[in-house]
Amino acid sequence: MSQPQKPPTATPIQAGILGGSGYTGVELLRLLARHPRAEPVCITSRAHLGQPVADTFPSLRGVLDLRFTEPEKSMLTQCDVVFCAAPNGIAMTHAERLLAAAVKVIDLSADFRLQDARLWEQWYGQRHACPQLLPHAVYGLPEINRQAIRHARLVANPGCYPTAVQLGYLPLLENGLLNLGTTLIADVKSGVSGAGRQASLQTAVAEMADSFKAYAVSGHRHQPEIQQQLQQLAGQPLKLVFTPHLLPTVRGIHATLYGALQAGEVDLQALYQQRFAAEPFVEVLPAGSHPDTRNVRGANTCQLAVHRPQDGDTVVVLAVEDNLVKGAAGQAIQNMNLMFDLPETAGLDSVALIP
Numbered sequence: 001m002s003q004p005q006k007p008p009t010a011t012p013i014q015a016g017i018l019g020g021s022g023y024t025g026v027e028l029l030r031l032l033a034r035h036p037r038a039e040p041v042c043i044t045s046r047a048h049l050g051q052p053v054a055d056t057f058p059s060l061r062g063v064l065d066l067r068f069t070e071p072e073k074s075m076l077t078q079c080d081v082v083f084c085a086a087p088n089g090i091a092m093t094h095a096e097r098l099l100a101a102a103v104k105v106i107d108l109s110a111d112f113r114l115q116d117a118r119l120w121e122q123w124y125g126q127r128h129a130c131p132q133l134l135p136h137a138v139y140g141l142p143e144i145n146r147q148a149i150r151h152a153r154l155v156a157n158p159g160c161y162p163t164a165v166q167l168g169y170l171p172l173l174e175n176g177l178l179n180l181g182t183t184l185i186a187d188v189k190s191g192v193s194g195a196g197r198q199a200s201l202q203t204a205v206a207e208m209a210d211s212f213k214a215y216a217v218s219g220h221r222h223q224p225e226i227q228q229q230l231q232q233l234a235g236q237p238l239k240l241v242f243t244p245h246l247l248p249t250v251r252g253i254h255a256t257l258y259g260a261l262q263a264g265e266v267d268l269q270a271l272y273q274q275r276f277a278a279e280p281f282v283e284v285l286p287a288g289s290h291p292d293t294r295n296v297r298g299a300n301t302c303q304l305a306v307h308r309p310q311d312g313d314t315v316v317v318l319a320v321e322d323n324l325v326k327g328a329a330g331q332a333i334q335n336m337n338l339m340f341d342l343p344e345t346a347g348l349d350s351v352a353l354i355p
Contacts, residue, residue: 019086
């Protein structure tokens with residue numbers, strides 16, 4: 001993909017946000033506003049066109065002085081990096097124009113996560129606008145693709161569910177410790193902010209409070225993304241049952257991951273600690289721990305705990321993350337840091353919020 005290149009970026013990095021009126025958009029703004037080397041200079045939204053960002057997100061009043069603009073009339077092509085936080089199907093209509101202007105693109109939607117355009121069309125119900133870019137998109141999970149991300153111009157930021165599932169299974173699949181003749185089971189729960197900011201009866205407080213349910217059991221859009229990435233880690237096909245649930249909380253992902261171990265003894269705790277020892281945003285908890293979603297609220301951290309019940313042949317991995325941070329905006333900024341050769345933790349050193 002031969003495209004023009006901009007000269008090295010001066011400080012600060014000029015960041016734009018395409019489709020920034022949702023929860024992911026405000027999370028990007030919150031993090032970028034305090035980033036030591038990046039500055040949000042442009043944000044688009046047709047629904048809020050011309051309105052000050054602080055009118056939509058009062059938490060940013062006095063922090064940012066931006067107004068929502070139209071994508072086509074904005075200064076997106078003058079930015080160094082653009083975060084695409086719009087619904088699925090939007091980023092792919094802007095990506096070529098941005099890349100042609102030497103803008104680096106980090107897409108937080110699903111437009112570039114699947115390598116097979118026909119599979120994408122099957123799950124998302126529309127034609128892919130630029131399948132020719134799919135081979136050039138780097139999957140943005142730093143714990144797996146760090147070096148490729150450093151040289152990428154188009155990054156597909158992983159989904160919140162896939163991030164937790166991949167990090168949980170990662171050491172087991174890398175070391176061939178799972179019996180892939182059996183089915184992996186990913187039982188995963190999300191706070192309602194994962195459904196987006198648009199009004200919906202299903203995510204209304206009166207509908208969600210004091211309740212808990214599974215959904216999309218017959219097939220969720222994140223299934224093919226998870227399957228694709230786990231198979232790459234394993235180097236072979238595998239079977240996976242992925243069941244998402246909706247929690248009566250605002251933020252958080254909790255994944256309970258099951259697998260059948262191959263014969264042989266292995267110190268799972270040591271395996272996980274060694275694999276993630278150098279990872280700034282993955283924390284392996286002490287043996288016997290049970291991670292809590294509130295312990296990562298507002299932080300770009302995934303906490304893991306690994307168990308082997310009754311010393312049997314089943315492994316249970318518990319993973320928690322904030323779906324809006326490590327599951328979306330925080331991970332996108334982590335990718336930006338890598339793409340611009342910044343410290344990976346820049347702007348992401350916030351401590352989790354408790355209570």
